[in-house]
Amino acid sequence: MACPKKPKHYVHMRRVHLEAAEDHVERLAHERDPIGAVKEFIWNSLDADANNVSIEIHRSELTGTDRIIISDDGSGISPESCASTFDRIGGSWKPTTKRSILEQRPLHGRNGQGRLRGYALGSQIRWTTVATDATGKRLKTVVSASSDARNDFIISDPEPTIDPTGTVFEAWGRQDTRLDSLLTENAVNKIITELGPYLIRYPKISVVYDGKRVEPESAIQKDTKRSFSFTFDDIQHSAEVRIIEWKMKVSRELHLCDENGVSMDIIDMGIKAPGFEFTAYVLWSGVPDHIGTFVLADDTTTPVGALVGAARVELREHFRERIRERRAELVEQWKADDVYPYKSAPENDAELLERETFDTVAATISRHIPRTKRQQKITLALLRETVRHQPEHTHKVLDEIFRLSSDDKKELSRLLDRTSLASLIKAANNVADRLDFLRMLEHLVFDPEASSRVKERTELHKILENETWIFGEHYGLLVSDRSLDAVLDRHLKKLGRRVRTPSPVRREDGSVGIVDLMLSRSQRENGRLQHLIVELKAPKVIVGDKELSQIKSYALAVAEDPQFTDVTVNWEFWLITSKMNGLVRAEARQQGRPSGCVLDYADGPTRVKVWVKTWSELIEDCRDRLHYFKDHFNHDPSIEQAFAYLDFSNPGLLSDAVKKAIPGKVIRDGEVSDTNPTNDGNIDHALDKKDPGDTRMLPG
Template identity: 45%
Template sequence: MQTYRLEAGDDHVQKLAHENDPVRAVIELVWNSLDADAHHVDVVLHRNETDVVVGAEVTDDGHGMAPEDIATEFKWVGNSWKRTALRSKGERRPLHGRFGQGRLRAFALGTQVTWETVGDRIDGKRVQTRIRARATSRTDVEVSDAIETGAETGTRFIAEGKESLDPLDRDTASERIGTTLAPYLITHTGVAVTYDGQRIQPADNIARDTVLPVEWEHDGTLHHAKLRVIEWTKAKERTIHLCDGDAVVIDTLDTAPGPDFTYSAYLLWDAMPEHHDQWLLARMETTPTVLGGLLNELDQVLDDYLDARRAERRRELVEEWKSGNVYPYEGEPASEEEKVERATFDVVATSIRRHIPKEKSKKRLTLGLLKDSIQQRPGDVGALLDEYVGLPAEEREQLDRLLRNTGLSRVIQASTDVTNRLEFLRALDLIVFDPEAHKMVGEREHLHRILERELWVFGEQYNFMVSERGLSAALDRHLELLGEDRADKTPVKRLDGTVGRLDLLLSAAATEHDRNRHLVVELKAPKVVASLTELNQIKSYAKAVAKDPRFASSTTQWDFWLVTSEIDDDVRQEGQSARPRAGPGFRTRPARSPRRPSQGLGSRLGPDHRRGQAQARLLPEELAT
């Protein structure tokens, strides 16, 4: 028998073990079995006479471990052969355990852990070996002498010595294991994982499976990933997994949005293993990293998906109430105010759907009372729900976010749209032009979010198309409006080779003789005095659109606005200059003197863009106040 001393401090081993999370330990052990090309993995829970779980056993029929592998696997942390390997040794499956920490999680399941493994040595002989470790000395691993055997290859793990492993006995344990392994088990149909006597079959629990593209820029390079969102029919899971390109989990984020959904989101990126355990730091970095940029884009894509699903589910539920004669409104809305009221009702009612009685008469009564509350006491709706429904904090926060993001939290307290808009404009005037207030207003976190929800500021005719996305996304939406697909997937780039990121892209369809009109808005924080740098930024977007033939359309006009509270002398002179600035087809006209320093400086690409010549004007436009 030999004794290996793990090359790590005992406290470090204890930290890596995550001993307060036995379910995570089981998941890691199952991954180890799958990395060994196992076709059957069986997790058995050991219970005492009072039916309390006190131990666990994981058995597989993989290739096992030969004596020469054991030294590598158990002597080092983070130096596993899997770190550089991309596929398993036998069946070339994607690997999970590339960081040499999975075996340490075993201490979350017992104070004494044992592996009994059968594998083939280099000389071809099949041998059986026992590996044992104790929590009293986590860095010491006892390895028995190898004994020749005729048994089938595989590994049996046994953990014992814990007084209680209650988390393993909950339904959520099986759900968590299933959702974590879901993409792997769905792909590898010949692999079976059994937990406490029940086979884990995530494919039977899928309500919706959606794959979304994720695109972001870092250091002038455009990167691509995918987000796979699986909504579950039964599981209560809500998690985000960071995965490699084969959907093998590398890390799991500690929080996930959308308390009104049960889902698992798998962010698939080939380079993810290179950024293992870096996501928390990437979230905190002030200077964006490639991983930080990916996580920011993940937030946006997932939020957009959940908002779209809420709208879809809201429509379905409202139609169900109407067909069941419990919806408290009849016919079509008689006024704009009633449209707003109904929209508010739909948001609130569908958000608390789980708390609405199933019995028809009680359902009709509840929905009727909610309608009366919105009509009579709109400002108290949240407090009333807290008092009578008892919404959990997470659901109340979600409801508040829905109302806030749709702009309804203010609208339901205003008697008319006119009153509300006047109040909004007064507030906007304050935050943009007040000497003290405008210093605290940021572009992206404040001004952008505000105007994104109040597009009427730019014109009633405009509809939302793109927010904080690259030129490629703008091209996709443009072609979508024309009923076309983008055959050429080459990213749209500016003349300097970067992809850019538009603040807002709005569109007014079928206006001005059945022509489409797009408006690109570049916002700057009130404290920013726009210089030629900011002006050249918006110009670069116009030039990119003019240069790329995929944007060509005889029925589409493009306007580009730079919106800022103040401009410097260089920009003012540029706007007032009447000399040609960009060659044939480009003309300018003098700027008007604005009543306020807030200006929009923009270029316009007209129908001649179809022939590759951009007709453009440099014209100032005031932020409508």
């Protein structure tokens, strides 16, 4: 291979020596990264106000890549700058300014090391540069160097020329297969991802790589910007992350950029987003001040670490949103192609959760689904049946059918292995059932017609036996509608004692009290047991002195029983009513005492509290606990839906008299039905047409 001819006119040369250890220069050259070297030279051209940059790759028949020529029409390197540019590492003029001299574009390089990257492209390197001096004359200077003596740069004397300003860099003489990476599609893609935002911002700039113009706009699928803030040393900083999703396959990179979007360094992405080809650019004005600390990007005690941590949180949220968008787009396309396996809208929250899970799983594996409509229809129908009937085996079935990629397996495992789909569906049903129940309870106790007909012990009491969660999630039902003797027997059993005193516990008047519900829990943190005794009053009952004295007598009978004087336990008695007279209301609203508390009594380790609570307070407290789920499930049940739940969970419990008070329902031969059976305006609750295959019946 012939060596390039020396320029004819440059006979006066001088040698400048780079003051650095040669092995250090070799490390800075990053000789294993020729693509990185090309990118660095392009940035140098742009920093020199070039509007046209060309990268030519010459090939030989035997050795592949033979020569790389990078030329630009920038301002060039002035003769007086050549020596200072090549005789030391660092020393660049760029740290003194943030913008290029002529075009006032933001600068990329600021550490004066970019010229050393030339050794990654050839063992012989040469710059031919034309610049204008202070008098307006153009002068040409040639700088050359060899890997045989990396620290020595030969600089010619400047010579007048009529050539336009600009710089031509040439590299040759290196026989390395790594140079062939410059000929791959990946090389072009890396240049597009790094320069993309800059070239979009400055459209008049032309970068031509191996004969083709670099055009990032045509490769972009979606371009999103998200502002965020992060805190370091108690100071809040504003930043931005730009996410460009590409139509081409790219290496995932997280670019740390200045506020103008100029990439200063590249670090690991640090997040998973299967199925997306993207590059993220984190923009912060402080990035240039921390060059050299990017290796600490995962250390949250550094400014860059705090920046990157906050950016990754923003990126995860972005791709959660994008997954939802992509899922919706896919579903709409499947519906348009008539291959989507669901034909009607979901009728309840369980069906909705199943549908959403199906959509998520199907979207995750969409790349593996066959392309023909017939095969798509069969595949999606199979997936639906798997999700519906064997959710815990979904990812195993899919792996067997599609041989999923590692990323897809991880995503499906994350989705399905946190908890079983069956448990998710059951949990969703549980919340929906509770909302339905509250709607029905509200109707029974507040609707004038229904509340006047509902019976205290045979209806309201029995309903609440199966819904004790309304009194608190931490209680479990112990007894129901039993005398105080039985209550105390259960208490002794809880304590592990064998027998109770032979004589039964009586109130002061000698009578045996009957309690409606007793619930219990253990508080392990302080060694105390806690029992709740609930006395229910039908909505039509107005609580007065008699009812209040009754529940207080229950409480005192427990507190004064000699068997329990040495037991560490809290007893709470609730009297629940719709209405109370003025005296009871006044006692329940005393100053200096929690609202509703009518007795707070302590005797040794035993403490007794008595409360008067209204049905409205109880229901509102439950609604507050379920408010988040109600909003996110978008479930606001009608009274018909609420009745359907109650009729399923407590079949035959309500009397015909109460059923007649339910809007839109009539009694026909002892069965409840719609007043207008042909009316399709409302969707019946799923429980009206329960079948063994319904997902609501899946075990947790």
